[in-house]
Structure formats: C-alpha cells, structure tokens
Amino acid sequence: MAPGSPAAAPAPAPADTPGVLQSLQELPLPSPVSWTPQTAGWIGVAIVLIAAALCGAWAVWRRHVRRRYRRVALAQLACIEAELTDPAQRVTALAAIPPLLKRASLAAAPREQVAALTGDAWLAFLTRTHAHFDTQSGALLALVSYAPAERIAVVSERDATALLCAARDWIEHHHVEI
Secondary structure, eight states, X not given: OOTTSOOOOOOOOOTTHHHHHHTOOOOOOOOOOOSSOSSHHHHHHHHHXXXXXXXXXXXXXXXXXXXXXXXXXXXXXXXXXXXXXXXXXXXHHHHHHHHHHHHHHXXXXXXXXXXXXXXXXXXXXXXXXXXXXXXXXXXXXXXXXXXXXXXXXXXXXHHHHHXXXXXXHHHHHOOOOO
C-alpha cells in the first residue's frame, strides 16, 4: 500500500461459506498410546529388573537376619555400660563382658571352633577375627574373666572404659571366616 491511500476494505466472504464449512469433517485423533510393551525385549527387561529387585531385597533381609546377634549383643553391652556407673554393680558388670563376647562369637562362628577356647587361645581368636582387639584389652579381658571380685574391683575407670570400647568395637566389626 502506498502512503496516504485509504485502507483497503476486507474482501467480502463468498456467499457459499456456511455450506463449505458444513462439508468439512473433524480430523480423526490417533488412538492413545498403550503403556504395555510392544516387544518381547521390553518384557524381558522388566522381568530381569523385577528379579534383580527381589534378589536384592532378599539379600538385604538375609543380612539383617544374620546380624541380629550383633544388635542383641550391643543392646546387652549398653546395659552393662549403664551398670558400670553404679559402684555396687561395677564388678558384676565388668565380669559380664567376657561371657557376652563368648555368646556373640558362638553366634558368629561354628560351635566346635569357639566353644572350647580359653585363655590365650581365646584372645588369639578375638585378635584374629578383629585385628583391633589389642593386647592391653586382652589382658584386661583375661583379668575380669578369671580373677576374683577383689581384683576386678581395683580396675580403673579408664581401663574399664577401654575394655568396654574394645568389646563394642569387636562386636560391631568382627569377621569370622568359616
């Protein structure tokens, strides 16, 4: 359009406009996409994924069941730790640590391998199954295992705490090869 020319009027609609529109049809919409896999490969992948998830869940459950003795032993050790603060129960609490370690080891290893162990053989087993069980803790464990109550009563607070920490560390981290 040239500048200054009047605006062009819209073109008139053809007289047959309503008839033309009536003859038009709606476009057909495509059918919805199916969520089911279309090939056997995807079904195979789904089966493998479900099987892997079930195997993983089963392995986690088995590990949880196998480690139950550790949770029970740690709960009993917490009770022993609470008793250590009471001077009247201190000797009894210290004397309860070796049987707790023995019960935990019997739950972890074959009875024939552990039940008869005493003294140095027992300490060697504890050291072999968890290398951080040191000789000082071992000597203290032997003392509270076999000494009379009068000798257990003179164990210092620091040594009692060290033995308790060594026992907790062994219960949490030991590994018995069968």
